[in-house]
Amino acid sequence: MSNFGETTTTDEVLEGMDISGKRVFITGGNSGLGLETGRAMAARGAHVILAGRDQAKLDEAVASIESENPDAIVETIICDLGSLDSVRHCGETARNRFESIDILINNAGVMACPKMQTADGFEMQFGTNHVGHFLLTKELMPLIGKGRDKRIVNLSSRGHHIAPANLDDPNFEHTDYDPWLSYGQSKTANILFTVGLEDRFADKGIHAYAVHPGGIQTNLGRHMTEEESAALVKRVTENDPDFSWKTIPQGAATQTWAATAPEIEGKGGVYCEDCHIAEIDDESSKGGVRSYALDKGNADRLWALSEQLVGERFAA
Numbered sequence: 201m202s203n204f205g206e207t208t209t210t211d212e213v214l215e216g217m218d219i220s221g222k223r224v225f226i227t228g229g230n231s232g233l234g235l236e237t238g239r240a241m242a243a244r245g246a247h248v249i250l251a252g253r254d255q256a257k258l259d260e261a262v263a264s265i266e267s268e269n270p271d272a273i274v275e276t277i278i279c280d281l282g283s284l285d286s287v288r289h290c291g292e293t294a295r296n297r298f299e300s301i302d303i304l305i306n307n308a309g310v311m312a313c314p315k316m317q318t319a320d321g322f323e324m325q326f327g328t329n330h331v332g333h334f335l336l337t338k339e340l341m342p343l344i345g346k347g348r349d350k351r352i353v354n355l356s357s358r359g360h361h362i363a364p365a366n367l368d369d370p371n372f373e374h375t376d377y378d379p380w381l382s383y384g385q386s387k388t389a390n391i392l393f394t395v396g397l398e399d400r401f402a403d404k405g406i407h408a409y410a411v412h413p414g415g416i417q418t419n420l421g422r423h424m425t426e427e428e429s430a431a432l433v434k435r436v437t438e439n440d441p442d443f444s445w446k447t448i449p450q451g452a453a454t455q456t457w458a459a460t461a462p463e464i465e466g467k468g469g470v471y472c473e474d475c476h477i478a479e480i481d482d483e484s485s486k487g488g489v490r491s492y493a494l495d496k497g498n499a500d501r502l503w504a505l506s507e508q509l510v511g512e513r514f515a516a
């Protein structure tokens with residue numbers, strides 16, 4: 201096992217690793233952890249595809265990677281996860297442009313926004329963080345099946361401790377909306393999706409990993425006022441007196457590790473934090489994964505619901 205932990209950075213994870221030529225598709229690739237993951241992987245020769253919903257932001261992201269590494273192989277693709285049409289169009293474009301994808305990192309996310317809806321009428325956090333990625337993964341599966349690594353990394357969060365996924369009312373049609381409850385439920389869904397993928401695709405050599413990156417100051421907090429941010433930090437430090445912010449390279453390290461580490465090959469369907477596989481823990485607020493997020497029955501129910509919402513089967 202590696203000595204990696206809380207303060208390990210992306211570059212440290214990849215040190216000495218040959219990832220040249222690997223094709224890595226990263227959603228939310230224009231900002232924060234996605235951009236840093238793309239930068240670090242491109243620096244070691246990977247072929248990076250940054251997906252995002254705004255071409256100008258994607259161009260800026262590519263320029264920032266190329267300014268550090270003029271030889272970087274970085275492409276962009278438009279994908280608005282809040283629109284099933286956009287996700288399908290992205291899938292079709294990707295299948296026309298690429299022969300295979302080695303690693304898919306479902307990294308994009310929205311946190312604690314006011315009650316809003318996606319283009320298809322799903323509650324924004326559930327719709328973007330889970331449903332959009334569910335359909336995108338289905339769209340890209342033919343390419344992942346032809347890839348060498350066949351890994352899928354789903355960004356979750358310790359926020360999944362807030363609540364199980366509410367599969368009876370995922371879009372808050374009958375439940376009072378709470379931005380953190382919604383975020384927590386969507387991040388539980390990211391882990392259940394990981395379990396569902398592993399269950400259906402492991403026998404094809406495709407493995408899925410969920411990740412909590414840590415607490416990192418990125419654009420994710422854009423929907424919070426200063427008072428709300430301060431209240432969040434207070435809450436987090438009360439729960440975990442040892443809490444400290446990670447830098448962006450430290451925050452992106454666990455997803456980079458989950459995407460590449462040889463020691464977890466074939467061991468998918470798990471939740472990782474601080475560059476290791478977390479234990480099940482239904483009590484601690486300092487770490488670990490809740491058992492409801494790894495429950496196969498919940499994962500199957502979410503899978504069936506997601507198929508119904510996107511109107512398509514997604515099975516092996």
Ligand SMILES: NC(=O)c1ccc[n+]([C@@H]2O[C@H](COP(=O)([O-])OP(=O)(O)OC[C@H]3O[C@@H](n4cnc5c(N)ncnc54)[C@H](OP(=O)(O)O)[C@@H]3O)[C@@H](O)[C@H]2O)c1
Nearest residue numbers: 228231232233280281282308309355357415416418419420
């Ligand atoms: N930062 C943390 O402390 C932390 C902790 C736990 C988990 N996470 C998870 O880590 C992941 C990355 O977050 P981050 O901290 O890097 O935040 P970030 O800097 O805000 O990046 C989020 C990315 O998601 C994209 N995105 C949002 N809505 C989208 C949509 N409808 N379609 C396509 N892309 C969309 C954003 O694109 P735009 O720029 O166009 O909005 C941005 O590229 C998220 O899944 C988050 O839940 C972060």
